[in-house]
Amino acid sequence: MKAAPFEHHEPTSVSQAVSLIESLDEPTILAGGQSLVPMLRFRLARPDTVVDINGIDELDYLREEDGYLKMGALARHADVEDDELIEEKYGSFADAAPLVADPQIRNRGTIVGSIAQADPKGDWGSILIAHDGEVVAAGPDGERTIPIDELFLLPYDTSLGEDELITEARVPTPEEREGSAYHKLKRKTGDYAMAGVAARLILDEDGRIETAGIGMTAVDITNARAADAEERLEGERPGADLFKSAGELAAEQSNPESDEHGDASYKERMVEVLTQRALGDAAERAGVTKRRATP
Ligand SMILES: Cc1cc2nc3c(=O)[nH]c(=O)nc-3n(C[C@H](O)[C@H](O)[C@H](O)COP(=O)(O)OP(=O)(O)OC[C@H]3O[C@@H](n4cnc5c(N)ncnc54)[C@H](O)[C@@H]3O)c2cc1C
Numbered sequence: 001m002k003a004a005p006f007e008h009h010e011p012t013s014v015s016q017a018v019s020l021i022e023s024l025d026e027p028t029i030l031a032g033g034q035s036l037v038p039m040l041r042f043r044l045a046r047p048d049t050v051v052d053i054n055g056i057d058e059l060d061y062l063r064e065e066d067g068y069l070k071m072g073a074l075a076r077h078a079d080v081e082d083d084e085l086i087e088e089k090y091g092s093f094a095d096a097a098p099l100v101a102d103p104q105i106r107n108r109g110t111i112v113g114s115i116a117q118a119d120p121k122g123d124w125g126s127i128l129i130a131h132d133g134e135v136v137a138a139g140p141d142g143e144r145t146i147p148i149d150e151l152f153l154l155p156y157d158t159s160l161g162e163d164e165l166i167t168e169a170r171v172p173t174p175e176e177r178e179g180s181a182y183h184k185l186k187r188k189t190g191d192y193a194m195a196g197v198a199a200r201l202i203l204d205e206d207g208r209i210e211t212a213g214i215g216m217t218a219v220d221i222t223n224a225r226a227a228d229a230e231e232r233l234e235g236e237r238p239g240a241d242l243f244k245s246a247g248e249l250a251a252e253q254s255n256p257e258s259d260e261h262g263d264a265s266y267k268e269r270m271v272e273v274l275t276q277r278a279l280g281d282a283a284e285r286a287g288v289t290k291r292r293a294t295p
Contacts, residue, residue, distance in 0.1 A: 002041065003040035006048055006049060006050050007048060007050070008050050009050065009051045009052065010054075010055045011055065013056060014058060014138055014165075014167055017051055017053055017138075017165060021139075021164075022140045024051070026047065026048070026162070027048075027050065027051045028045065028050050029050075029116070029165055030050050030051065030053065030054070031074065031109075031110045031116075032076065032109035032110045033108060034105045034109035034113070035117045035119070036113075053074065053165070054074065056073075056074065059073040059074040060072055060074040061075065062075040062079050062083060064173055067172060067173055068171065068173060069086075069090060069093075069172075070168055070169075071112065072167065072168055073112040073113075073165070073166055073167050074110060074112075075112070076106065076108060076111075077097055077100045077105070077106035077107075077110070080093050080096075081094075081106060089173075090171075090174070091179055091181050091281065091282065091285045092131070092181055092200065092278075092282075093180075093182075095184075096123045096184070099123065100123055102190040105190075111124050111169055112167075112168070115128065115135060115148075115166065115169055116160065118152050118222065120155050120221055121192040121217060122192075122217070123198075123217055125151075125215065125223030126182075126197070126216055126217040127171075127215060128215070128223075129213065129214075129215030129224070130198035130199055130215040132171070133169060133170060133171040133172075134146060134147045134148055134170060135148070135166045135170075136166065136169075137164040137165065137166050137167070138164060138166075138167045139161055139163050139164035143167070146159060149225065152223055153222070154222065155221055177202060177203040177204070177286050178200065178201065178202045178286055179200070179201055179284065179285025179286030180198070180200040180282050180285065181278045181279075181280075182197070182198045182199075182278060183196065183281075184197075185270050192218065194261045194267060194270065195217065197214065197215070197217070197250065197271060197274040197278045198214065198215040198216075198278060199279045199282040200213040200282060201282045201283055202286070208235060208236060209238060212229075212230040212246075213225075214229050214230055214246070214275060216250065216271060218256070218267075219256040224253070224254070226246075226250035226254070228252070229246040229247070229249040230246075232249050233279075243275070243280060246276075247273065247276040250271050250275040251275070252268075254267070254268055256271070
């Protein structure tokens, strides 16, 4: 099936895009098109106007600046996958990028588009949760930042205003004793996660966990924070028993649905295991030398 006809706009600056979005009647933003184009072709989305942001060069960046790793709205999954700085310093991002969809989708799809899509099975939202990330939104009244915990409302629904676009997603640059990891269970290449867990740990000088972040994929109506597990970890020394207990709490807090890939109790068990593994890798990357007991 072909998409229904629509008007196509190609702004070349953020200010132009914002003016267009404000002046048009319910326009849809097009980034990598990897979620939107299939929806257009199946006529699940029938916008009258599409604002294509691919010509806005100022949105094409992935860099560290002012204490953040900043990903402009045109940073693609493949840019993260190929980046040496990411490989060296951002374990969870380096783990996740090659596991997103397939190489064709990674070449076009964007991190920000994935977050804006707010699919609970998307990987990047969980990673931003673990890293206490935020997005920057531009609209007619200027710019505002939205903490990731305030962005996702429902599946495919965010707190972004109708006349706003996201210009950037960002996470704080890592501290000295910080490590992160992402573990994902999927059936085969190209599949979304059956379950996924992002973990980030910051240790204090004494080796105790100062800050813990855990984001979960595909096991609730949005990407979700495992807050009870984070609380259990903070102030404690990293170790297999602690991570097991955090895994159990994350599983309790998850809310998966049964489907053709597995029933809810199986997915809960997977959350428990993936949490332990992600925490084990995050701890190692934060400098803890003792290996975890693999469940
Ligand atoms: C077969 C398949 C498998 C996939 N597997 C995975 C996977 O394993 N993990 C995963 O995370 N993702 C997966 N995806 C989704 C993929 O990551 C998409 O790239 C992503 O969801 C959307 O990014 P995009 O840049 O293509 O956005 P688009 O398709 O262009 O847009 C998606 C939505 O976001 C809105 N939008 C885009 N950019 C902005 C912006 N800057 N501001 C405001 N709104 C915006 C659009 O209006 C649209 O509603 C998969 C997709 C497919 C088709």
